[in-house]
Amino acid sequence: MAAASSRRLKIVLPFAVFGAALAGWEGAVRLQGIPPYILPAPSLVATTLVADGALLWASLLTTLRTTLLALALAVGGGVFLAVLLSLSRIVEYSLYPFAVALQVTPVIAIAPLLLIYMPQDAAVLACAWLVAFFPILSNTMLGLQSVDRNLMDLFRLYGAPASDSPLTRMRARLKALWYLRRPAALPAFLAGLRIAGGLSLIGAVVAEMAAGSAGAGSGLAYRIIESQYRLNIPRLFAALVLLALTGIGLYLLLAAVSHILLRRWHESALAGRP
Amino acid sequence: MTAPASPLVTLQGITKVFANGVTALEGFDLGIRTGEFVSLLGPSGCGKSTVLRLIAGLDAPTSGAVTWPGSADADHRSEIGFVFQEPTLMPWADVADNVWLPLRLRGVSKRDAQERITESLALVGLSDFARAYPRELSGGMKMRVSIARALSLKPRLLLMDEPFAALDEITRFRLNDDLLRLQRELACTIVFVTHSVYESAYLSSRIAVMSPRPGRVVATVAGEAPGPRMPDFRTGSRYAALCGEISRILLEHSVEENA
Numbered sequence: 001m002a003a004a005s006s007r008r009l010k011i012v013l014p015f016a017v018f019g020a021a022l023a024g025w026e027g028a029v030r031l032q033g034i035p036p037y038i039l040p041a042p043s044l045v046a047t048t049l050v051a052d053g054a055l056l057w058a059s060l061l062t063t064l065r066t067t068l069l070a071l072a073l074a075v076g077g078g079v080f081l082a083v084l085l086s087l088s089r090i091v092e093y094s095l096y097p098f099a100v101a102l103q104v105t106p107v108i109a110i111a112p113l114l115l116i117y118m119p120q121d122a123a124v125l126a127c128a129w130l131v132a133f134f135p136i137l138s139n140t141m142l143g144l145q146s147v148d149r150n151l152m153d154l155f156r157l158y159g160a161p162a163s164d165s166p167l168t169r170m171r172a173r174l175k176a177l178w179y180l181r182r183p184a185a186l187p188a189f190l191a192g193l194r195i196a197g198g199l200s201l202i203g204a205v206v207a208e209m210a211a212g213s214a215g216a217g218s219g220l221a222y223r224i225i226e227s228q229y230r231l232n233i234p235r236l237f238a239a240l241v242l243l244a245l246t247g248i249g250l251y252l253l254l255a256a257v258s259h260i261l262l263r264r265w266h267e268s269a270l271a272g273r274p
Numbered sequence: 275m276t277a278p279a280s281p282l283v284t285l286q287g288i289t290k291v292f293a294n295g296v297t298a299l300e301g302f303d304l305g306i307r308t309g310e311f312v313s314l315l316g317p318s319g320c321g322k323s324t325v326l327r328l329i330a331g332l333d334a335p336t337s338g339a340v341t342w343p344g345s346a347d348a349d350h351r352s353e354i355g356f357v358f359q360e361p362t363l364m365p366w367a368d369v370a371d372n373v374w375l376p377l378r379l380r381g382v383s384k385r386d387a388q389e390r391i392t393e394s395l396a397l398v399g400l401s402d403f404a405r406a407y408p409r410e411l412s413g414g415m416k417m418r419v420s421i422a423r424a425l426s427l428k429p430r431l432l433l434m435d436e437p438f439a440a441l442d443e444i445t446r447f448r449l450n451d452d453l454l455r456l457q458r459e460l461a462c463t464i465v466f467v468t469h470s471v472y473e474s475a476y477l478s479s480r481i482a483v484m485s486p487r488p489g490r491v492v493a494t495v496a497g498e499a500p501g502p503r504m505p506d507f508r509t510g511s512r513y514a515a516l517c518g519e520i521s522r523i524l525l526e527h528s529v530e531e532n533a
Contacts, residue, residue: 150362159379183366265366265407
């Protein structure tokens with residue numbers, strides 16, 4: 001009983017706080033007569049959301065498409081490269097330093113460059129991809145390397161071929177990759193995926209802003225810039241609300257995926273349980 | 275043991291120097307006969323685990339030879355079961371899949387392996403836990419799964435590296451008895467690494483006492499014949515005498531090293 005009521009509180013309380021904040025905001029705007037071009041009331045933001053629905057919806061789809069495509073490409077590229085790096089020491093030594101260097105560089109700063117070299121859509125996508133790519137790469141690599149040493153020994157004892165030719169060695173490595181490293185890397189990969197999900201949205205928004213200020217574009221970030229120029233602050237807020245909802249939705253989706261995949265065995269998926 | 279048992283594996287003049295320059299073993303000689311329960315007893319860092327790794331073929335000796343006199347095969351890995359100090363289970367796989375691993379790596383499908391899996395789990399008393407995940411099991415049960423996995427290939431030789439060191443005493447006593455029963459049922463040979471005088475005295479048919487690093491066998495003590503112990507063995511005078519003798523040898527050699 002106590003557990004059930006505390007769980008209900010955990011859901012009810014944030015909504016109550018959120019509702020109270022909205023009510024306070026609405027009240028303050030009405031009582032003090034703040035003009036909507038400075039701070040629109042939540043009710044006005046909601047009406048704008050409906051009134052400009054078609055326009056904002058189209059922008060949302062654009063941003064969402066960029067984000068999801070960038071995330072998918074980041075997963076594909078990041079996992080592929082991580083596997084490649086884990087299979088061959090030569091590849092790892094020659095490429096990994098660059099991966100680290102690129103990761104610690106704020107790649108978002110190259111958005112203007114990308115816009116010069118590429119068509120606009122591709123530049124925005126490339127920017128979002130770059131930002132989402134490295135958490136996937138580094139987390140997956142970490143995961144692939146985190147196999148219990150004793151398990152690897154067990155693998156050598158029971159599985160590795162006696163012959164020492166490069167081909168059989170590679171086959172043994174692939175086997176170890178599939179049976180041991182792949183499942184062992186899953187938690188770290190999923191942690192990277194959750195980070196990358198949020199980052200790909202940020203990357204898409206920043207790239208759209210950089211592109212939007214250059215005069216074109218139609219994503220949500222572009223709507224925000226445009227509304228700012230036109231002092232259409234209610235629409236700016238409406239676009240912000242949509243962006244926030246997109247981020248929350250993406251996070252919940254990825255957290256759910258992670259929970260479903262790990263719930264049987266990983267501690268992180270059991271944290272909520274008593 | 276009645277008939278003189280045939281030698282199963284022999285380590286002769288083994289020296290092992292690690293890449294970092296540490297000499298783990300020097301002049302190590304040990305013959306293991308079929309059906310024995312040999313304990314390797316010695317202080318931490320004396321190279322006990324290295325001996326097991328050499329027998330398993332996971333490491334190669336720097337000099338000296340590991341030979342299998344009774345067998346012409348070069349590859350003995352299918353005859354060996356290895357149990358580590360940690361249970362070393364795959365957390366993402368249930369108990370049955372963990373036990374399946376050695377067979378799976380040999381290309382046996384789950385369906386074909388099912389009988390062996392069931393059998394191995396029955397041997398360690400975990401028949402009802404095939405679908406459980408490692409995190410749902412206690413430390414002792416995890417170790418049983420680890421033993422079941424080592425048994426799934428029906429090894430002639432079981433290598434155990436301080437398998438019960440991390441368990442509480444009650445669990446350890448029960449697993450000791452289970453292990454002795456298992457050895458009788460499976461008629462396998464066991465090499466058991468431990469740093470507990472009492473555990474080695476209880477379990478072994480022969481105790482090889484090792485010197486501090488670089489390790490070698492300084493004395494061997496004959497223990498009880500393999501097989502289950504009488505319920506009062508642990509409180510009897512034979513057990514006490516064994517413990518006393520082993521402790522004395524161990525003490526002598528650590529004093530010698532310090533002098």
